[in-house]
Structure formats: C-alpha cells, structure tokens
Amino acid sequence: DAGVIQSPRHEVTEMGQEVTLRCKPISGHNSLFWYRQTMMRGLELLIYFNNNVPIDDSGMPEDRFSAKMPNASFSTLKIQPSEPRDSAVYFCASRRQMNTEAFFGQGTRLTVV
C-alpha cells in the first residue's frame, strides 16, 4: 500500500490567493483527519470525516477554511483567501476505525508571503 498521499509537498503563495491541499487516504480506511502543525500549537485538529461525512469542523479557524470529501479516496482542504498566519505544515491522516492506528501523510508545507 502506498500510504496516505498528500499533494503538493510544498506550496508558496501570495497573500489573498486561494490554496487547495489534497489528500488520498489509504484504501479501506473510514476516517480521515486534517491537522495543522505549528510550533506554538503542536498538532491541531481542523476537521475530520467518517465515511466521507464531516463530523466535527470546530477546529477550522475561520470561514476562510473549508474541507470536502467527495468520495472515499479523496479529500481537499481549501483556504481562501490565504493569509501569512496560515503558514504551517498541514497533515492528512486516515485510519480504519475508532481506537486504531492513524496513518499520516508526508504533509504539505504551506508558506503564505
């Protein structure tokens, strides 16, 4: 299995631009998580899905952030418009079910200038 695949690995964009991060979970996994990692806050949960349905988006910082999971093999996290404080590493993780190991993608390092 190829593991969780995220793209792009690095993204540099100008303030005000739209940014879309992509994630392909492991086949057969029913839960998908989006995390943001910063030095100040560690790994912060933004949103998670079960069976493609968003369950809890209380961690999404603002209306500028949105996430979708149109099918079991693809999810996106969109930031529009982007701001410099959005600069961070964004991780996607998937797992089979509750109380099991979560597998992380390699992350997307986002820099907003």
Added chain:
Amino acid sequence: QQPVQSPQAVILREGEDAVINCSSSKALYSVHWYRQKHGEAPVFLMILLKGGEQKGHDKISASFNEKKQQSSLYLTASQLSYSGTYFCGTEGGAQKLVFGQGTRLTINP
C-alpha cells in the same frame, strides 16, 4: 480540547531514562503515542485502550490510568534513535482524535 503534555522538552544522555506525561480533562476511550522526526510525518508507537493495560515494545512502554485520564510514556536506556518529538493523542468519543503540543526529546551521546 487538546491533552496537556509534560515536560515540553527533555535532554538526555544516551542510556538514561525518560518519562513523558499526558493528561486530559475529558473521559477517554484510548490514548495513542506517536513519534515525529524532524521534517517527517508522525509515526505510530502504540495505543492503550480503556482497562489500564500497560503496553510496550523493546524499551518503550506506556501506561493508561483511565480514572485519572492520564497516560505516561516510558523510555528506558534511551538510544540516539529515540530523539524526536513525542505526541500523545486522545480519543474521548465520536471517534475524534486530538493531539497534545508535543514533547521534544533530545538524546546526546
């Protein structure tokens, strides 16, 4: 709500022991432990389920006190390869997995 980890950072010499603590204000179903090397993704170490079972492999073990909503990770006779940032993740229901801020562990020769 994120669990709280302590200490935030630890510096050891190779061969020394370390304990990393994790506590939550909510009732927990399970606690996860992950290690992240610089520039890489977090990697799963172990999961502890309700029941207080202590788990471990090699010289890394962990305990889970569900009544106190606390977990501890024990690293014995640390090796250089143990360096990294350790995260505890907690599940309190609705399959929500949240992580603490991490504990940075540095092992010196």
